[in-house]
Amino acid sequence: MNPASDTRERILHTARELFHARSYADVGIKEICDSAQVQKGSFYHFFPSKRELAMAVIDDMAEDWAHGFIAEAFDRDLPPLERLDYMIDAAYYWQKAAKDLEGRMPGCLFGNLALEISTRDEVLRAKLNAVFAKASSQFEETLDEAIEQGLIAPLDCAATAQAMLAYLEGMILLAKTRNDPEVIRELGPAIKTLRIGGAAEN
Amino acid sequence: MNPASDTRERILHTARELFHARSYADVGIKEICDSAQVQKGSFYHFFPSKRELAMAVIDDMAEDWAHGFIAEAFDRDLPPLERLDYMIDAAYYWQKAAKDLEGRMPGCLFGNLALEISTRDEVLRAKLNAVFAKASSQFEETLDEAIEQGLIAPLDCAATAQAMLAYLEGMILLAKTRNDPEVIRELGPAIKTLRIGGAAEN
DNA sequence: ATCATAGTAGACCAGTCGGTCAAGTCAAGG
């Protein structure tokens, strides 16, 4: 019953690419339909509105992440600190590949959407927030383990995890603004210097 | 000759507020005109296009910053490390005030615009990039002085300055997504732990 | 064969978009 049609997935995939490459507001349903070779009627058969499409796109990408590079980078078989390096590397190569292909750095879809629509749509905002919370918890686990293994001095793992996520998003923002993925490689390693709590600093 | 009309400034001011509170694409010229009590024709007398308006808004805000809180926070009479605290505080109180007033955290106008349009407009992107470069140079000066005064161990000031700016923008992004300015207060102080170069880390 | 149902097709809608334009108002300079 399933392979009957991949229309829904084509729409989803196309929308994700277009939203990522440009922005939510800037991509119209017509363009998505044309690009996905789908008619308007089919679109509205699967998605009740553009907003719902955005929801689905976020879910779709979050799931891809969870089973893709997040699962790889935060692999519990990797030494904790190497996971951070892996993550930075993955971010770098991804953005670089995208830039080499399309000429522009798309940045992080979640970050992009968050800044664009979180003041306009509470539900979307909450959804994006949940994605970030989950990402943060991955950092937290990593930090927990690193402390457990005596690799770093004790610190406030939850807060530091958020700081690391913030730093990652900030780096990507800066890199996108400069349209230069190298920023991530330059600034990336410093993510490990971030710490909140533990040894009293200042 | 000057006080004859404040139309241009009304447009500029209104546009800045609306762009900041929502987004570039989401705010139409009609809305700006209505809100500023100006007619379409008058708008196009002062600004040849919406894009040029965006340019002017960026310039306007950048100048306000340079003479406002940037000048205060990075006051050379303040001890270097205190400048960083001042900056975080200023960011926090600003966002908190905005949220208390309008219910939502607007975030950083430059960051918002950067993620929204830097893939679509090279000139705008370059302009935003210049704003960030200037901000980064403020951090750099601060770090230079801190090292000079023996307050911190030597490090790569230019790179660390960028890292700090990235962290600041990332914090604001996260705070906006959570719609909670307290994030800035929680994560802010860790900006001083960031370091690139100097004592070999890892 | 029939019928329900999922999906497709694309014309159509009201409203909005950024932008144009002709017709003015008005104060300063001659």
Place this chain on the structure above:
DNA sequence: CCTTGACTTGACCGACTGGTCTACTATGAT
């Protein structure tokens, strides 16, 4: 007083927006 030119007014434009609608096809169960 007349002219000039900065500024204002609001009707108007074609293109495009998100979304609706009806008619249609394909499939699979009965």
